[in-house]
Amino acid sequence: METQDASQKVDEAVTGISAWWNNPETHEMLIERPIKILLILIVAMVLNWLANKIIRRTTHHGIERSQALITVEGRSEQQVRAQQLRREQRLTTLSNVGRSVAAIVIWAWAVLAILDQLGVNVAPLIASAGVVGVAIGFGAQSLVKDFFSGMFILIENQFGVGDTIQVGDVVGDVEEMTLRITTLRDIDGALWYIRNGDIDQVGNHSARFSTARLQIPVSVMADPDKVSATIEATAKRAIHDEPIRDLVMGEPEMLGASEFNPTYVSFRLAVKTMPGQQWTVARYLNHRILKDLHSEDVVLTAMDSVLVELKENNGN
Template sequence: MNAQTTQKDTTEKVDEAVTGVTNWWNNPDTHEMFIERPLKILLILVVALILSWLARGIIRRATRHGIERTPLLSTAAEDTPQYRAQEARRQQRMKTLGNVGRSVAAIVIWTWAALAVLDQLGVNVAPLIASAGVVGVAIGFGAQSLVKDFFSGMFILIENQFGVGDTIQVGDVVGDVEEMSLRITTIRDIDGALWHVRNGDIDLVGNHSARFSTARLQIPVSLMANPDKVSRVIEDAATAACQDPEVRDLVMGTPQMLGPSEFNPTYVSFRLAVQTMPGEQWTVARHMNHRILAALHQENVVLTPMDSVLVQNMENNG
């Protein structure tokens, strides 16, 4: 009798346990907790991965298309140094924009994925979003300069004001742009110093590498020199200098003699100008100054007041 009772109690307990497990498994909350939510979270992560992959692919394809797309020019035009310099600058700008686009897309996609996962875990994301808005406003007021830097950097890239490799002037700093980000522009000046300039502080910038530059020369000679002879010697020497292998590929036009531009009690200054490759005006000017000075000495052009005295003495003694 006791054995039968014990067996019956055991059977009832097993039945109760099975019934409890069955009821727990059939409970909609259990299905939602262990099946629906994990599947939804997995689906969210898969969708985020797919969107991130698609965004990177689209941006990469658009960047590559932008780099490979070239204006319809003749073969001769494409072989010029001017075209190659501008093309390299354009390609660098497209790569920078592509990197920024991929970063922005990743931030947006994974922020959405994180909020969606938290929502599936039962976390009320509405207060988080509201708090993020409040924190964003607080950060906006507390870090206005940082926000200004980012927006300024974005517009510098979009408007193509300058790019990596360009020679620019920001305030008193003149140098080559070595690196650009949305917040900082890094400039290497002529003395080798590396300047880190916040984009929000760039109110006025001069780009010496946009399309072309101009080499302007001021050649001082004595007031006793023949102006017609001086103009001819300077122009001929400058034209010959532009054909030298050292600077031939850096010059975009023929030198223009602008004539006397400044009178002084002891000398008169002749001005000469020539278009050069972007940022190469100083190299061309130094080479032309060397050739012009040698030509003036060769033609016995009077350069200083002391030369004038010597010439007069020679004429008087002659």
């Protein structure tokens, strides 16, 4: 009797297990859903890998293409390298941003798809995310503005790390740049943190080339032809000197007398230089020109003209 009862219980257990196993819901929960979730994860990883590969390859081709274009233009080696480094950094930053955005979109889709497989109703979550996104957008408008401004600065190549730019009253070298903040180091060493959303106008002193513009004041008593010839000859010799010869991109251009008043005449000279090197070149040329003007006894101030007259009178 006991053996019969035990056999009956075993049969009932087997029947129950068979019924449970043959239940479509069991198959769906133990086989179909895990397989679907695994497929979702695999698809997400493959998509993420493909997106990263495509973005990296596009960035690499963009860098190679820009290098070829810059070289064809016949620029100097220093300028080619400067432009290349700037473009590499811009493309690398955009590449990082693109990979991050792609990863967020792909894995957000994967999480929602997995939750749907687990029986979670994702529609309210999507609706809530939209409401929360709108609320965050209203509460963080300045932050969103900073990020969009940073994106457009990078895409339009307005400036990059190492450039000398002017934002408002601040002039300095760009030390670091993110999608939200641009960091400038001014001439006094102060570090300025400027939100990209606050940059309405920016002047880039390092875009492709710069111009060293010199204003040389001399006395109205000086011979203008002699002064012009001395300044131009000195500048043409000086640009081949070791300190600045790799910083100059063209021959000096003598523009002549640009300002005239009762006490002095100002002569203007312009020289095209490497990006951001205009001040270095101008300082060196000022030194050389002043020295040669003294050597040629050019009258620089009204007081000099008085001294010259006194010297001539004493000589007579």
